[in-house]
Amino acid sequence: MPDETNHSPVRPVFYVSDGTGITAETIGHSLLTQFVGFRFVTDRIPFVDSVEKARQTVAEVMRAGEQHGYRPIVVSSCVDASINAVLAESGALILDVFAPFIAPMEVELGVARESRVGRAHGMVDFDTYHRRINAMNFALAHDDGIALNYDEADVILVAVSRAGKTPTCVYLALHYGIRAANYPLTEEDLESDRLPPRLRPYRSKLYGLTIDPQRLHQIRQERRPNSHYAKLETCRSEVAAAETMLRMERIPILSTTHASIEEISSRILEDLDINREMF
Amino acid sequence: MPDETNHSPVRPVFYVSDGTGITAETIGHSLLTQFVGFRFVTDRIPFVDSVEKARQTVAEVMRAGEQHGYRPIVVSSCVDASINAVLAESGALILDVFAPFIAPMEVELGVARESRVGRAHGMVDFDTYHRRINAMNFALAHDDGIALNYDEADVILVAVSRAGKTPTCVYLALHYGIRAANYPLTEEDLESDRLPPRLRPYRSKLYGLTIDPQRLHQIRQERRPNSHYAKLETCRSEVAAAETMLRMERIPILSTTHASIEEISSRILEDLDINREMF
Numbered sequence: 001m002p003d004e005t006n007h008s009p010v011r012p013v014f015y016v017s018d019g020t021g022i023t024a025e026t027i028g029h030s031l032l033t034q035f036v037g038f039r040f041v042t043d044r045i046p047f048v049d050s051v052e053k054a055r056q057t058v059a060e061v062m063r064a065g066e067q068h069g070y071r072p073i074v075v076s077s078c079v080d081a082s083i084n085a086v087l088a089e090s091g092a093l094i095l096d097v098f099a100p101f102i103a104p105m106e107v108e109l110g111v112a113r114e115s116r117v118g119r120a121h122g123m124v125d126f127d128t129y130h131r132r133i134n135a136m137n138f139a140l141a142h143d144d145g146i147a148l149n150y151d152e153a154d155v156i157l158v159a160v161s162r163a164g165k166t167p168t169c170v171y172l173a174l175h176y177g178i179r180a181a182n183y184p185l186t187e188e189d190l191e192s193d194r195l196p197p198r199l200r201p202y203r204s205k206l207y208g209l210t211i212d213p214q215r216l217h218q219i220r221q222e223r224r225p226n227s228h229y230a231k232l233e234t235c236r237s238e239v240a241a242a243e244t245m246l247r248m249e250r251i252p253i254l255s256t257t258h259a260s261i262e263e264i265s266s267r268i269l270e271d272l273d274i275n276r277e278m279f
Numbered sequence: 280m281p282d283e284t285n286h287s288p289v290r291p292v293f294y295v296s297d298g299t300g301i302t303a304e305t306i307g308h309s310l311l312t313q314f315v316g317f318r319f320v321t322d323r324i325p326f327v328d329s330v331e332k333a334r335q336t337v338a339e340v341m342r343a344g345e346q347h348g349y350r351p352i353v354v355s356s357c358v359d360a361s362i363n364a365v366l367a368e369s370g371a372l373i374l375d376v377f378a379p380f381i382a383p384m385e386v387e388l389g390v391a392r393e394s395r396v397g398r399a400h401g402m403v404d405f406d407t408y409h410r411r412i413n414a415m416n417f418a419l420a421h422d423d424g425i426a427l428n429y430d431e432a433d434v435i436l437v438a439v440s441r442a443g444k445t446p447t448c449v450y451l452a453l454h455y456g457i458r459a460a461n462y463p464l465t466e467e468d469l470e471s472d473r474l475p476p477r478l479r480p481y482r483s484k485l486y487g488l489t490i491d492p493q494r495l496h497q498i499r500q501e502r503r504p505n506s507h508y509a510k511l512e513t514c515r516s517e518v519a520a521a522e523t524m525l526r527m528e529r530i531p532i533l534s535t536t537h538a539s540i541e542e543i544s545s546r547i548l549e550d551l552d553i554n555r556e557m558f
Contacts, residue, residue: 020539020542020544020545022305022545022557023306025556025557026306027305027376027377027380029556030302030377031381031384034381034384034392034393034394035384035388035390035393037390038388043554044548044556046545046546046549047549071387073384073387077309079313093383093384095383097306098310098313100378100379101374102310102313104372104374105310105313105352105374108372109290109317113313114315129540132446132540133446136445136449140419140422140445166415166419167411170415260299260408261408261411261453262299262301263299266298266300266323266326267326270325275322275323277304277308277321278301278305278308279539
C-alpha cells in the first residue's frame with residue numbers, strides 16, 4: 001500500500017469479480033500504488049455472478065463506507081452489465097476494468113464481445129492445466145539438484161544456496177508452464193572457475209542468480225543460525241566466486257536482491273527469449 | 280485463446296509494460312477471451328522503461344502488423360505518458376490499461392497521481408518478500424504430510440493423493456503468503472468415517488478437495504501406469520470414502536475437476552474467510 005502514515009485516512013477499496021478477482025486486484029493494486037499519501041484497506045469479493053450476490057456486495061460496500069467515513073472505491077471485473085448496474089447502487093466510485101476497452105476492441109475487430117460470465121476468467125482446459133502441473137512437479141523433482149537429468153528442462157537456474165532459485169522455479173512453472181530446474185553451486189563447484197561438468201551440456205539453458213551477500217547472510221542466518229554456512233564471510237566468498245565463474249562462462253546473471261519473483265521470472269524469459277503466455 | 284479455428288485470421292497482440300507486464304497481460308488476456316472467433320498471437324514485452332526501448336517496441340509491433348496483415352493491438356501498462364506517445368507511433372490500437380481510471384481516481388482523492396516508473400509494479404519490500412518465501416518453504420516442508428506439526432498452518436488441505444493439494448498450497452503461498460499444509464488421506468484413513476486423529480485439533484483450518492474419479496485415474500495412470508494405485512476402481516472407492524468422511528465431519532469440500540488453481544485458491548480464502556492481499 002502506498003503510504004503507511006498512520007495519520008492519513010483509510011479509504012475502503014473492493015475488488016469485485018464474477019470470477020477469482022485476480023484481474024480486478026491486479027489492475028486495482030497497480031492503480032492504487034500511483035496515489036501516494038493514502039491508506040487503502042482492500043477486500044476482494046470473488047464469484048459475484050448473480051444479482052443476488054451483487055446486492056450482498058452492495059450492502060458490504062455501503063457498510064465499509066459508513067465505517068470509514070469515505071466513499072468506497074469498487075474495482076470491478078464483472079463482465080455482465082446488469083451486475084455492474086447493481087454495484088453502482090452502492091454509491092461507490094465504480095471502476096469497471098473492461099468497459100473502456102470494449103468499444104475500441106469491437107470497432108477494431110468488427111464484432112460485439114460476448115459477455116458470458118466465466119469466459120473472461122479462463123475456464124480450465126485440461127491440457128493447459130496438465131502442462132502447468134507437470135511443470136510444477138518437474139520443478140519440485142529438480143529442486144536443489146535432486147535429480148540431475150536436465151534434458152527436459154527449459155531453464156536451469158544456477159546459484160549458491162538460498163539465492164532465490166526455488167521460488168523462481170515454482171513461479172515459472174505455475175505461471176508459464178515452464179520446466180525450470182535448479183542447480184545449487186556447492187563449495188566444491190566454487191573452487192573452480194569453470195562450470196560444473198554436469199552443467200556443460202546445457203549451456204544455452206543456464207541462467208545465473210546472484211544476491212547481495214549481506215542479504216544472503218540474513219536469509220541463511222534464519223535457516224541455520226550461527227553456522228559456517230550462514231556466516232557473512234562465507235556468503236561473501238561464495239557470491240564472489242559464483243559471480244566470477246558465471247561471468248567467465250558468459251552465463252547471464254541477475255541479482256535477486258531488489259527484485260520480486262515476478263520480475264526475476266519476467267527477466268529470465270526475456271533474456272532467454274522464451275515467449276510463453278501466462279496462465 | 281478464444282477460438283482455435285485454423286481458418287480465422289491471426290491478430291497480433293502485444294502486452295507492453297515498464298515492469299513485468301503482468302498487469303497488462305492479465306487484463307489483456309481477459310479482454311481477448313471476450314472476443315470469440317479470432318486467433319490472437321500474443322507477445323509480452325516487459326521493462327519498456329525508456330523512449331529508446333519504446334522505439335524498439337514500435338519497430339517490433341510494426342513488423343508483426345506487416346507479417347500478419349492486420350493492425351496490431353497493444354495493451355500497455357506503461358505509466359509514463361511519453362512512452363505511450365511513442366508506442367502510438369506504431370499505428371497499433373493502443374489500449375492503455377491505466378488511463379481511463381486516472382482521472383476519476385484523481386477527482387475522488389483530490390490529488391494527482393505520481394507516475395514514476397516502477398511504482399505501479401510493486402518494488403519489493405523485504406518483509407513482504409520474506410513472508411511469501413517463508414510461506415512457500417512451509418508449503419514444501421508440509422507437502423504430503425511430510426511434517427505433521429500443523430500449529431503454524433493457516434490452512435490444511437485434505438484429500439486423496441493427486442487431487443490437486445500441492446499446486447494449490449504452493450499457489451496460496453506464492454500469491455497470498457499463506458502457510459498452507461496438506462494432508463494426503465491414506466487407505467488406512469479412509470477405512471474410518473472419522474477424521475484422522477492427527478487432524479482433529481485443527482478442525483477450523485481444514486479444507487477438503489475432491490476430484491472426478493475418472494480424471495484422478497488419468498492423472499495417477501501417468502504417474503504410476505497400471506498400478507493398483509492408478510486403477511479406476513481404486514480411484515472411485517477412495518474418492519467416495521473421502522467425500523463421505525469429509526461430509527460427516529462437516530469439512531468444506533471443493534471439486535478441483537473443472538477449476539483452475541486460481542479459482543480453487545480464491546474459493547478456499549473466501550470459504551475460510553481469510554482476507555489476504557495478493558502479491
